[in-house]
Amino acid sequence: MSALKRTPLFEVYGEYGGKTIDFGGWDLPVQFSSIKEEHEAVRERAGLFDVSHMGEFTVIGPSAEQYLQTLVTNDVSKLKVGGAQYAAMCYADGGTVDDLIIYRKQETDFLIVVNASNIEKDFDWMESHLIEGVELKNISNEVSQLAIQGPLAEQVLQKLTTTNLSEITFFKFQDEVDLQGAKALVSRTGYTGEDGFEIYCKPEDAVSLWRKILEVGNEEGTLPCGLGARDTLRFEARLPLYGQELTKDITPIEAGIGFAVKVDKESDFFGKETLKQQKEKGLERKIVGLEMIDKGIPRTGYEVFVGDTQVGFVTSGTQSPTLKKNVGLALVNIDFAPLNTIVEVQVRKKRLKAQVVKTPFYKRG
Known part of the structure; x- marks a missing residue:
């Protein structure tokens, strides 16, 4: 068995009480204090995550935009310098390569x-469709990524820089931001449903940045956070997780991220025909929110029934720390997708009642 990969921050997890698990071949912290405490810190104050396991590629050259337009679902021509854009990459049949x-x-x-978990697969896919006038590079090992998330994230991070962070608006970024000697790309993005920033820095700066952020954020009650809270936070905000809400068998439209699919852009892209049909003619199945009526937690993979017929399966589920309710996301047949539909979730040997509810489960005020 190959050894687990580690981020540059691995050496300091222990100092903050980090408990690590195998996450897709990476040795990463699931929690530092408790998932509930970390979740609440991000919803109410600020939390700091090590997301250095994420992959980064550069696409450079005169044909870069044209190339990306053929690969991704969103319209890259609308993206201005200093802007960020969420998109999916699809296979020809509309199934998702990655978001x-x-x-x-x-x-x-x-x-x-x-x-x-998709770094190699994505790079191979992008490389196999490379066109002239584009240089594609995998720079994942040259970049570390920290995410500070929560209503006080800006207040905390501002203490480390003279750059006015309030000028970096949602889905915008600034490169070469000086964070007390560490140069970083700072973007107002995240995966928690809260305000916050993602910080792309050199691996050799990651440890000192981590320490500094927690030190200056102590006053605001900033906590180091693990993957457990990252998952409950993104789930409440209904942000999809690749491998669960998005897979090679689930299209971006079925997953509920149709806003990032521009079937009317001029460029042809992989999956365009299927996705166009789904937008115009409607879906046969889609991901919906479920709230348990009976006592039990809907977990990933649990089957969903109406009568004796299986009508879908749970993609993610948990007890929501914010709502204190057992909720899930499930991919169901479109006939059973309307709000208030009553279904049953197979939890071990029992079938437990649940109701289709509105999502996201949480939206910041």
Whole structure:
């Protein structure tokens, strides 16, 4: 068995009480204090995450935009320098290769951030469709990523820089921001449903930045956070997780991220025909929110029934720390997707009642 991969921050997890698990081949912290405490810190104050396992590619050259337009579902031509864009990459049948963020650093210079578990698969896919006038590079090992998230995130991070962070608005970024000697790309993005920033820095700066942020954020009650809270936070905000809400068998539209699919853009892209049909003719199945009526937690993979017929399956589920309710996301047949539909979730040997509810489960005020 190959050894687990580690981020540059691995050495300091222990100092903060980090308990690590195998996460897609990475040795990463699931929690530092408790998932509930960390979740609440992000919802109410600020939390700091090590997300250095994420993948980063550069796409540079005169044909960079044209190339990306054929690969991703969103319209890259609308992306201005200093802007970020959420998109998906699809196979020809509309199934999802990955969801990702595109940063436009210059007219012909893009940074692509992909999910850790998909780095090699995504790079191979992008490389196999390379066109002339584009240089594609995997720079994942040259970049570390921290995320500070929560209503007080700006207040905390501002203590480390003279750059006015309030000028970096949602889905915008600034490169070469000086964070007390560490130069970083700072973007107002995140995966928690809260305000916050993602910080792309050199691996050798990651440890000192981590320490400094927690030190200056102590007054605000900033906590180091693990993957457990990251998952409950993104789930409440109904942000999809690749491998669960998005897979090679689930399209971005079925997953509920149709806003990032521009079927009317001029460029042809992989999956365009299928996705166009789904937008125009409607879906046969889609992801909906479930709230348990009976006592039990809907977990990933649990089957969903109406009568004796299986009508879908749970993609993610948990007890929501914010709502104090047992909720889930499930991919169901469209006939059972309307709000208030009563279904049953197979929890071990029992079928427990649940109701289709509105999502996201949480939206910041």
